[in-house]
Every structure is written in C-alpha cells, then in structure tokens.
Amino acid sequence: MTKGVLLALADEASISEKNMAAEDQKNETPESQSDSDASAVATAPEPAEMGRKGLLGRKVGMTQVFDDDGTVVPVTVIEAGPCTVLLSRSAERDGYDAIQVGYRDKPRRLASRSVRGQVVKLDSKRAKKRSHAGVEMVAKADCEPQRFVREFRGETKARVGQKITVSVFEGCDAVDVIGVSKGRGTAGVMKRHGFSGQRASHGVKKVHRHQGGTGMCQSPGRLFKGKKMAGRFGNERSTMRNLRLVDIDSDRNLLVVRGAVPGPNGGYVVVRQTNKVKRSGGVGTPATKKKGAK
Numbered sequence: 036m037t038k039g040v041l042l043a044l045a046d047e048a049s050i051s052e053k054n055m056a057a058e059d060q061k062n063e064t065p066e067s068q069s070d071s072d073a074s075a076v077a078t079a080p081e082p083a084e085m086g087r088k089g090l091l092g093r094k095v096g097m098t099q100v101f102d103d104d105g106t107v108v109p110v111t112v113i114e115a116g117p118c119t120v121l122l123s124r125s126a127e128r129d130g131y132d133a134i135q136v137g138y139r140d141k142p143r144r145l146a147s148r149s150v151r152g153q154v155v156k157l158d159s160k161r162a163k164k165r166s167h168a169g170v171e172m173v174a175k176a177d178c179e180p181q182r183f184v185r186e187f188r189g190e191t192k193a194r195v196g197q198k199i200t201v202s203v204f205e206g207c208d209a210v211d212v213i214g215v216s217k218g219r220g221t222a223g224v225m226k227r228h229g230f231s232g233q234r235a236s237h238g239v240k241k242v243h244r245h246q247g248g249t250g251m252c253q254s255p256g257r258l259f260k261g262k263k264m265a266g267r268f269g270n271e272r273s274t275m276r277n278l279r280l281v282d283i284d285s286d287r288n289l290l291v292v293r294g295a296v297p298g299p300n301g302g303y304v305v306v307r308q309t310n311k312v313k314r315s316g317g318v319g320t321p322a323t324k325k326k327g328a329k
Contacts, residue, residue: 067141082239088203088308089187090115091138092290094214096300100291110281113212113290115306118199121176121184123191129226133188136199137181138303146180146189154178183303201283201290204308209277210290227268264298273297276313 092115100108108227122135143151151157154176166172193199204210224230224246233239233247246265249258275296284289296304 081104087187087189088207089136090119090199090201090203090290090306091136091183091185092116092288092304092306093138093183094296094298094300094302095305097295099274106276108281108293109295110278110291110293111212111296113292113296113304113306114288115290116198116200116288118178119178119181120193120195120197120199121178122173123193123195124186131188132190133186134191134193135184137176137178137184139182140179141182143180150180154180161177185305187307200285201288202285204280204283204290207308208279209279209309209311210292211307211309212275212278212296213291213307213309214273214296214302216269216271216273216297219268219301221266221269223265224263227265229261230263277309 049057087265092113096107097111100110102108116138118136118138120134121137123136124131124133126132135221137154141150148157152159155178156162156172156175162172176196178196219226223244225232225244232244233242235243246263249262249264249326252256275294278291279293280295283289284291290306298304
C-alpha cells in the first residue's frame with residue numbers, strides 16, 4: 036500500500052488546519068481563551084458506542100493503492116472525526132432515538148449566541164425562568180461551536196460530550212458516503228442527462244445538441260413534472276453506496292475507501308456503515324453475469 040501518498044495528503048490537510056487554527060487563536064477574545072483553557076483542563080470523555088456506525092469528516096483527495104496480487108485500486112482518503120456528541124434524543128421525549136454530532140470547531144466570534152447556546156449553558160432570562168419552573172435542562176456538550184452538524188438515528192449508548200473516532204469502524208467491511216456533488220452550472224441535456232442529441236446529417240440545422248420536441252397531445256395537453264430538460268447540473272446531495280473500506284488509520288483519523296466520493300477536496304461528507312445487502316461477488320465488486328446476458 037502506498038503509505039507515502041496517504042501521509043502526504045494527510046500532512047497537507049493538517050497544515051491547512053493548523054494555519055486556520057492559528058489565525059482563529061490570534062483573533063480570540065480573552066473571555067473565549069479562558070473558557071477554552073477551562074474546557075481543556077476537563078477530563079476527556081470515553082469513546083462512544085453506536086448502533087449503526089457513523090461519522091463526519093471531509094474529503095482529502097484520491098490516490099491509488101495496490102492489492103496483494105498487484106492490482107491497482109483507486110481509493111479516496113477521508114479525514115473522519117473526532118466528532119463530539121452534542122445532543123441525545125430519546126423516543127420518550129422527542130419521538131425517536133438519535134444523537135447529534137459535530138465536526139471541526141468554529142471560532143466563537145463567528146458563532147451567534149443561539150449557536151453557542153446549543154453547546155454550552157448560557158446565563159439567560161429564559162434559562163432562569165425554566166430552572167425556577169422546575170423544567171429539566173438538556174445536557175450540554177460544553178465544547179466549542181461546530182462547523183458541521185448532523186444526526187444519526189437509532190439506539191445508542193453514547194452520552195453528550197463523548198468523542199467518536201474512526202475506531203468505531205473496526206470490523207466494518209463497507210460504508211456509505213454522503214456528500215454534495217460539485218456544481219457544474221447550467222448544462223444542456225447531453226451533458227446533464229446523457230442525451231444523444233439530434234442527427235448530424237441532412238435536415239438538421241443548429242439544433243444538433245437540442246433534446247427535440249417536448250410537446251404533448253391535446254390530452255393531457257401539458258408537460259409532466261420531472262421532465263428531463265436543460266438546467267442546473269450538480270450541487271446536489273449524493274450518496275455512494277457500499278464502498279469497500281480499504282484501510283483505517285487511527286493515529287491520523289483517516290479512512291481509505293475504494294472508489295470516488297461526491298464533492299470537491301475539502302468538502303464535508305457523512306460516512307455511515309452500509310445497510311446494503313452484499314452482492315454475490317463480495318463487497319465492492321460487481322456481481323457475476325449470468326450466461327447469455329449481454
């Protein structure tokens with residue numbers, strides 16, 4: 036496996052992360068520095084236990100590795116976690132079981148008061164009135180505001196404030212990666228939907244890349260919703276299912292998955308344990324074709 040390429044990608048991501056953290060620390064107020072120092076003195080929570088495993092991260096880039104037999108395998112490196120459990124939902128109180136996790140700290144100067152109040156307890160009139168009325172306050176994670184926040188549904192033993200790392204995927208064979216695809220702007224039907232276009236022969240003039248007629252008969256006399264036409268291409272939520280998990284680097288918080296994942300380098304992604312049934316050829320390999328199939 037080409038460890039040098041993976042380490043180079045991870046080092047590049049860590050350098051940019053350190054530069055951003057240094058700039059944020061320079062602009063922090065004395066109050067926020069004292070709060071961060073107090074949170075750093077606190078003991079680190081234990082790793083969280085989850086039902087269906089999931090984690091937040093960002094795409095580092097693509098490279099290639101070699102199997103034991105010398106086959107070249109294209110892979111994507113994902114910097115996943117550590118993620119902090121911000122909120123725990125229960126069926127008795129919220130109607131469903133889930134945990135809310137966050138990834139990457141956000142400077143407090145960039146977070147509004149309402150966002151800060153989701154992770155730490157603030158002295159407000161509303162909080163004082165609720166406490167005097169005997170209303171039970173929701174547990175807070177007591178951490179910095181997070182840049183990327185998502186929920187994972189299902190029963191879990193994770194508690195608010197615990198950390199989730201790539202070690203939760205130990206023993207997992209395949210994962211689903213969710214992200215936002217690259218925006219391609221306004222595109223025609225040939226690029227957006229793969230249309231073949233008009234004939235490149237006699238009788239066609241200046242409409243070679245058009246989709247053709249879209250008219251309907253007198254009944255129904257309209258176009259149905261969802262008709263494939265030219266328009267905005269990309270910048271949509273996309274899910275890559277059943278990607279084989281090639282390697283886990285717990286020291287650098289890296290996941291190496293087979294194939295491509297949606298989004299640009301540095302884009303946020305959600306990694307979940309796949310719930311797709313394994314195919315006959317195994318995880319990450321196409322199923323064998325039947326005899327006579329084209």
